[in-house]
Amino acid sequence: MIGTIIGWIVLGLVAGFIARAVVPGKDNIGILRTILLGILGSVVGGFLLGLVTGGLRGFSPVGWIGSIIGAIIVLVIYNKVTGRKQVGR
Template identity: 75%
Template sequence: MIGTIIGWLVLGLVAGFIARAVVPGKDDIGILRTILLGVAGSFVGGLLASIFTGWDGFQPTGWIGSIIGAIVLLVVYNKVTGRKKVRR
C-alpha cells in the first residue's frame, strides 16, 4: 500500500517535471502541483490510449503515457488560464 503510493508520487513527479521541461515557457507551479500534473497525466494518457487503441476503460498508463498525458494537460491548462502567452 505505502509502496504503491510512493510509486504514484515518484511517477507523478518525474512525468510532471518532464512535461514542464518539454512545454516552452516558465511554469510557476510548485512540486505538489507538478506531482498532481503527472498523476493526472497518467490517467489522461490511459484515456487517450483507450481511444486510439481500443483498450478497455479509463486506466493509468506507464511512463510514456503519463508524460504524454501530462503534456496534454499542461498545454490545456495554459490555454484555459491564459498563461504563457507568446510575445510578439
C-alpha cells in the same frame, strides 16, 4: 498500498517535470502542482493509450510515454485555462 501511493507520486513528479521541460516557456506552478499535473496526466495518458492499444500498460515504458504525453496535454490545457505562459509576448 503505501508503495502504490509512492509510485503514483514519483510517476507524477517525473511526468510533470518532463512535461514542464517540453512545453515552451516558464512555469511557476510549484512542486505540488507539478506532481498533481503529472498524476492527472498519467491518468489521461493511460486512458488515451488504453483506447489506442486496447488495454492499460501500467509502469511499463509504454505506460511512461503515455503518462508524459498525458501530462503535456494537461499542462497545455492548464496554461490555456489559467492564462499562464503566453508564448510570444
